[in-house]
Amino acid sequence: MTTTSRAVPGGPGRRPERPQLTERQEERRRRILKATAELAGLGGFDAVQMREVAERAGVALGTLYRYFPSKVHLLVATLQDQLRQLQETLRKRPPTAAEPGARVAQTLMRAFRALQREPQLADAMVRALIFADRSVGPEVEVASRLTSAIILDAMGAGGRPTPEQLSVARVIEHTWHAALITWLSGRASSAQVRTDIETVCRLVGAPADRP
Amino acid sequence: MTTTSRAVPGGPGRRPERPQLTERQEERRRRILKATAELAGLGGFDAVQMREVAERAGVALGTLYRYFPSKVHLLVATLQDQLRQLQETLRKRPPTAAEPGARVAQTLMRAFRALQREPQLADAMVRALIFADRSVGPEVEVASRLTSAIILDAMGAGGRPTPEQLSVARVIEHTWHAALITWLSGRASSAQVRTDIETVCRLVGAPADRP
DNA sequence: CGTCTGCCTGAAACTTGTTCTAGATTAGCG
DNA sequence: CGCTAATCTAGAACAAGTTTCAGGCAGACG
Numbered sequence: 001m002t003t004t005s006r007a008v009p010g011g012p013g014r015r016p017e018r019p020q021l022t023e024r025q026e027e028r029r030r031r032i033l034k035a036t037a038e039l040a041g042l043g044g045f046d047a048v049q050m051r052e053v054a055e056r057a058g059v060a061l062g063t064l065y066r067y068f069p070s071k072v073h074l075l076v077a078t079l080q081d082q083l084r085q086l087q088e089t090l091r092k093r094p095p096t097a098a099e100p101g102a103r104v105a106q107t108l109m110r111a112f113r114a115l116q117r118e119p120q121l122a123d124a125m126v127r128a129l130i131f132a133d134r135s136v137g138p139e140v141e142v143a144s145r146l147t148s149a150i151i152l153d154a155m156g157a158g159g160r161p162t163p164e165q166l167s168v169a170r171v172i173e174h175t176w177h178a179a180l181i182t183w184l185s186g187r188a189s190s191a192q193v194r195t196d197i198e199t200v201c202r203l204v205g206a207p208a209d210r211p
Numbered sequence: 212m213t214t215t216s217r218a219v220p221g222g223p224g225r226r227p228e229r230p231q232l233t234e235r236q237e238e239r240r241r242r243i244l245k246a247t248a249e250l251a252g253l254g255g256f257d258a259v260q261m262r263e264v265a266e267r268a269g270v271a272l273g274t275l276y277r278y279f280p281s282k283v284h285l286l287v288a289t290l291q292d293q294l295r296q297l298q299e300t301l302r303k304r305p306p307t308a309a310e311p312g313a314r315v316a317q318t319l320m321r322a323f324r325a326l327q328r329e330p331q332l333a334d335a336m337v338r339a340l341i342f343a344d345r346s347v348g349p350e351v352e353v354a355s356r357l358t359s360a361i362i363l364d365a366m367g368a369g370g371r372p373t374p375e376q377l378s379v380a381r382v383i384e385h386t387w388h389a390a391l392i393t394w395l396s397g398r399a400s401s402a403q404v405r406t407d408i409e410t411v412c413r414l415v416g417a418p419a420d421r422p
Numbered sequence: 423c424g425t426c427t428g429c430c431t432g433a434a435a436c437t438t439g440t441t442c443t444a445g446a447t448t449a450g451c452g
Numbered sequence: 453c454g455c456t457a458a459t460c461t462a463g464a465a466c467a468a469g470t471t472t473c474a475g476g477c478a479g480a481c482g
Binding site for chain 2: 459460461462463
């Protein structure tokens with residue numbers, strides 16, 4: 001048993017994230033993520049069962065685990081996908097409000113409406129994100145960075161945000177996640193979520209350049 | 212199979228929370244929670260294994276499940292215990308700062324230091340809290356209410372808080388939970404947690420009577 | 423073309439949360 | 453005390469995440 005360092009498709013190469021993937025491998029990966037999103041959309045976190053994902057994606061169970069080392073990894077990767085899509089959409093149609101705080105609120109409410117259309121998918125992704133332990137650290141970090149970037153963009157702090165702006169964005173991101181959790185677990189209405197989002201955006205002001 | 216409504220010790224009686232419990236039963240319940248806290252303190256969420264808890268508590272597995280219908284229920288009950296203890300402590304030594312925001316920050320930092328002493332226990336309880344699904348709704352609600360009460364107390368809104376104060380407390384509670392999560396999953400340092408707490412308390416001001 | 427290495431498959435095994443069953447114990451109660 | 457229903461115990465059984473293993477296939481390289 002030498003230092004095998006079993007070559008995971010998802011990456012021994014450290015930096016290049018996901019190094020060179022064969023065409024067929026890229027294809028497999030896509031099928032896995034598609035199957036995951038389908039099942040998640042159907043029944044949430046619990047409905048994403050690894051055997052079922054593997055079957056739908058037409059890969060062996062072992063292969064699924066080679067691409068994504070755990071169910072949480074798989075779902076966080078799915079979240080990354082969705083966040084990137086959202087980022088695309090926002091780039092095309094940015095929020096229109098004048099105040100930074102209002103723009104952030106507008107952006108998050110848009111995202112929230114999208115999640116409301118697929119509450120089960122939202123459940124799967126968010127639960128995975130917050131349940132993730134240290135072993136998923138890097139992947140969660142990527143998702144978190146995407147979220148922060150979306151918020152900072154809405155704040156108008158696109159390029160080089162100040163430390164203060166970063167702190168504010170963190171607080172907003174935290175509130176966003178926690179509000180989603182309470183909504184998903186049925187302890188808060190969607191109206192309550194809206195209130196929470198508006199409250200935090202209003203209170204912290206999401207200032208673009210305030211000293 | 213009639214409408215058995217299997218009489219769980221934890222309560223068919225709805226309101227009285229946990230109705231009349233025999234001495235022996237109360238004793239069992241204590242042993243279970245003790246074993247849970249021990250295991251959790253040792254290795255966090257994953258180390259709390261139902262068989263092991265049952266064995267340490269000296270009860271059968273079936274009994275454990277009769278008292279706490281799932282691992283998450285068990286850990287949320289443990290959290291409730293700890294929160295009540297914290298509340299006691301705070302009643303004896305309330306925060307000293309003059310500003311409401313500062314008092315909240317002081318209170319939360321005190322709680323955070325306590326958690327830092329038992330990071331694994333914190334891991335188990337917090338992960339359970341946020342991972343809880345609808346079936347744990349009532350228990351999570353209790354824990355959430357305890358947390359809110361602690362924050363509102365620190366704000367000086369003890370008796371009858373205004374809607375604005377409730378919103379603010381919600382945002383603070385959300386940030387608190389989310390900050391803990393990022394700390395527990397190793398994506399934020401304890402210094403970062405302190406910053407987040409101070410940021411949200413400062414930004415929202417935790418106003419005691421502001422219109 | 424043949425071989426070699428690494429990826430993929432199918433299937434079984436293992437782990438841990440959860441459920442179920444049969445029998446022993448206990449708590450209430452007449 | 454003796455009866456009844458509820459509770460507890462020991463242990464098997466089941467479900468889903470994860471690991472492992474033997475063998476097949478494919479592309480790289482000589």
